[in-house]
Amino acid sequence: MSEAQLHYGCPTSTYKFTSPAEDNIELGVLDNIQWKGQLFLVSYGIRIGIRVNESTVLKELSNYLPPGWESSTSPIVDELYSLIMAKTLDSCDTHGYYQLYRNQEKLTETTELREALATLDSDLRLQIGIAVKDRLFVHAGVVGWQGKAIVIPGRSFSGKTTLVAALVKAGATYYSDEYAVLDANGLVHPYARPLSIRQDEGQGVKRCSVEELGGKAGIEPIPIGMVVHTQYRSGIQWSPTSISAGQGVLALLDNTIVARLRPEFALPILSRAVADALCVEGKRGEADEIAIALLN
Structure with a gap:
C-alpha cells in the first residue's frame, strides 16, 4: 500500500x-x-x-x-x-x-x-x-493439482486451512484457504490471501504467506477435479466413499454464502462446476497423511 x-x-x-x-x-x-x-x-x-x-x-x-x-x-x-x-x-x-x-x-x-x-x-x-454479482463465493479450501482444483468445502474450524497447508507442502498449488470463487462456467479463480493457521491453544492465529510454506499461488482459473467433503477426527483412518455429483453440489451449496439469498444463481454454477469432478466424503485424521493420499 x-x-x-x-x-x-x-x-x-x-x-x-x-x-x-x-x-x-x-x-x-x-x-x-x-x-x-x-x-x-x-x-x-x-x-x-x-x-x-x-x-x-x-x-x-x-x-x-x-x-x-x-x-x-x-x-x-x-x-x-x-x-x-x-x-x-x-x-x-x-x-x-x-x-x-x-x-x-x-x-x-x-x-x-x-x-x-x-x-x-x-x-x-x-x-x-x-x-458480488458475477462470482459465487463458497466457503472452501482450494488447491490446484495437475491442472484441476481440489475443493474442500467447510466453514471455520472445520480444518480446511490445515489440510490446504499440508497439500501445498506436498506440492499442490495454492488457491485459497477460505473461498472457492467460481465464475458462471464453474471455473475456480484464485483467492490467494495469507493462510490463517491456527496455533496451539491460547496462541491465536498466524497469518502465513504461501511462500513461507514453500509453495506458490495459482494464477489462472481451473476446473474442479475433486470435491472432498471431510472433517477432522483425531486418530481416524482416511477411508473415503464416493458420493454422487448431486451430493457434491449439496456439500458446496451448504457452504455457499448466497445459497438462501440467490439459489437460482448458485445452483446452475455449482452443477456445472462438479459435472466432471470426483466427489468423496469421509472423516480424516492427520492432514499430512490425507494430503499424500489425495495427490496420489
Whole structure:
C-alpha cells in the first residue's frame, strides 16, 4: 500500500453511500471523530471505504485486505468501515482499545489491534461475497493439482486451512484457504490471501504467506477435479466413499454464502462446476497423511 493510496484528514461529509437510505443516516458519534487516514478500494466491483483515527494502524491494514484489491479515488462506497483507536482511564492507568464499525453497526470492541483487523478481514470478505454479482463465493479450501482444483468445502474450524497447508507442502498449488470463487462456467479463480493457521491453544492465529510454506499461488482459473467433503477426527483412518455429483453440489451449496439469498444463481454454477469432478466424503485424521493420499 503506497502513500499515494491514502488520503489524510478527510471529513466524514465526503463519503457517499450508493444507497440513498444509507446516505441519509444520522452519523452521530462517528461524525465527531477526526479521521487521520482513509483508503478507498474496489474488490470484485464492490466499492469499500476504510477510515482510521490513528494513521499508525495503516501499516498493518494492507495484510488484511482482500486478494487482488485495487485502489480507488472515488469517495462513493458500498460499505464504509471505521476503525477507532480510543483510550480509557482506569485506576490511574490509560488503556487503549479499538472499535470497528461497518456503516453504523459496531462489529467489535477489543484491546487487540489484530483482533479488530481480523474482524475487518472476515466481515469485508463476507460483504463482498454477498454483494458480488458475477462470482459465487463458497466457503472452501482450494488447491490446484495437475491442472484441476481440489475443493474442500467447510466453514471455520472445520480444518480446511490445515489440510490446504499440508497439500501445498506436498506440492499442490495454492488457491485459497477460505473461498472457492467460481465464475458462471464453474471455473475456480484464485483467492490467494495469507493462510490463517491456527496455533496451539491460547496462541491465536498466524497469518502465513504461501511462500513461507514453500509453495506458490495459482494464477489462472481451473476446473474442479475433486470435491472432498471431510472433517477432522483425531486418530481416524482416511477411508473415503464416493458420493454422487448431486451430493457434491449439496456439500458446496451448504457452504455457499448466497445459497438462501440467490439459489437460482448458485445452483446452475455449482452443477456445472462438479459435472466432471470426483466427489468423496469421509472423516480424516492427520492432514499430512490425507494430503499424500489425495495427490496420489
